[in-house]
Amino acid sequence: MGLFSKFIAKIKGENSFTPADWQELESELLASDIGPTLTRSLLESARRVKSENAQEALKQTLTSHLSTQSRASIANPDGMTVVMVVGVNGTGKTTSVAKLASRIKNSGSSVVVAAGDTFRAAAVEQLQTWGTRINVTVVSGKPNGDPASVAFDAAKRAAQSQAQFLIIDTAGRLHNKSDLMDELEKVKRVVEKISPVNEVLLTIDATTGQNGMAQAKLFSESVNVTGIILTKLDGSARGGIALAIENELNIPIKWIGTGESESDFSAFDAGEYIEGLLT
């Protein structure tokens, strides 16, 4: 049941929503991690809703808080499309890279994956295991090597083999560590000597709280994030921070991850999502 379904039913029916109901709605909104500011703003909008067109009005309000950017994948019209996947530690970058690669491959395009996480122990092996599983070429360098040089080599090899897509996995890093963010910028800069980076996807863990906003902000400042992969939506967390990010930073959620298998991955459908909140 959607967050607002009880509200709509009550407003439409007896046209009454008791103080206790308002309190319950507030606590559910807060519990979804959209944060106190957006919660307050949504509650104010809801208070203005009339019974006749409650559903339509709320739909409009909710839509107005979403990003206005396109959710479509950005492709390079003339040549290789380069996608970089970035994010803080443990948000599911490597798994998302594998899922995305598998999806691209299944759609009939050729894809090469760069194992750019040279820091975390066995991250390269983790991606290679995925590569074997989904039958995708994984380019890797030495452990603890320079991630920019791994990405550069991968870009070169992908371009030579005329791959249509290159997906670059990167090491998890906390957005407040400026040396690590510099390193990430360098990876992007170096790859762009071979081919422009068309899309930078930020993984946000659905369990993340208000810190997700700082993550999105700083990663955007550093490598210009073009979309969000909201991961681990199969748990009990609702991932509301991603909506707060859409609202505040205008970065669209493009993909959602819902499990550990490569097929647990789909494009984010905003219309369907809002429908889900209302009904």
Place this chain on the structure above:
Amino acid sequence: MFDSLSARFTSAFSSLRSRGKISAADLDSTYAEIKQALLESDVALEVVEAFIAEVSEKSNQALSTIQSGSNQANAIFDVVNSSLVEILGGAARRVRFSKNPPTVIMLAGLQGAGKTTLAGKLAKFYADQGNTPLLVAADLQRPNAVTQLQVVGESINVPVFAPEPGNGVGDPVKTAKAGVEFAKSKQYNMVIVDTAGRLGIDADLMKEASDIRDAVKPDEILFVVDAMIGQDAVRTSQAFLNGVGFDGVVLTKLDGDARGGAALSIASLTKRPIMFASTGEKLSDFDIFYPERMASRILGMGDVATLAEQAKKAFDSDKSAKLEAKFASGEDFTLEDFLDQLSAMSKMGSMSKLMGMLPGGGQMKQLTKGANFDESEIVRTKAIIQSMTPRERQEPKVLNGSRRARIALGAGLKVSDVNNLVDRFSAAQKMMRQIRNGGVPAGMAGMGMPAMAPKPANIPPKKKSKSGNPAKRALEESQ
């Protein structure tokens, strides 16, 4: 967006202070500010409400005996702070060692919380204290989790029991049990069992976790949780508590800038102590949990202790010691040394970030918004030094016109920039010679930079006269 939090908190109290006597309405608006602050720190609503109720009750008791407004404000602040510390650290304790070794520690938590890294950190922490831990690779789910644990174990010289390849192959319950048996037979005194990440709502996997528990009968089950977690901390910690049970909590990724309010939710709802904090990428970045620090962090009050630690980490202690010895022996401070210090400084993070960690830094940041720190100055200076040959760095006096022109070209800057740096450096070098001849302690080395890694113990928060807490200090100073 959170910068104003401590400012808001401070202002709530200063408006209280300006009143002759505090009215009920003043109190309500103060509590509303605290509520907002806690919600923005990811504390769960139900916990916030219970907390506010507790604070207001305690405050009312305290206030009835105090007359002046400023003392009342102080009293409320103390209540807020001490209530936070109490919830966070009320039941703090260390790992209970088993009377019949090995002591078995089992880790559980969501995917990506940092269990495998933590297993390594915990093993190192106890190995360094003279224990003989064995790591058991019972995460057979995530691709190459077993390999990761093996690499981690190798790097800290702790053996890893990993009979199964993982990647979905092998029985984690049997592996865990065999691991403990193995440790017994080889007389390891501690076993740390890494398990797969699982969701609280996944009944099958929770069952698996409780099967592992029943098989190894752990002395401690530690719930590993990411400090960045939001409201889901409530449901997830409850699910783990019911599903497998845990005795203590470990907060990971505390080196991020999340306020970590979830810690308050978990501690308050599960009544389990937070035992450890994990604070960085290196396996030594791990410590016992300090409730006072966490309270300051949740309230956005600055974190001098963490700042000091970051400085200690950034400024390699070997290098610092060498530099100090060098200075004492009468050798000159070179551009090479200067470069080391600049690199260490940039490792600590941006100036504005560092300022945020200072008490009252939030407001300072607001004040200096226009007068931006020029972070790129450090980058430019580094570029100039890096464009020099080793000899030039050691003996700046060899820098003639053509060398300077080459360096400027290499650094992508003007010759005047190079001149400028060299001039300033010579002046500093000269000054340092004078200081040395005047017998000023060597700790001053480093052109006024915090080179000698202040130890946390030397940092002022313990001082009686002034509080390390900005709001509190503002109160004290204004009296």
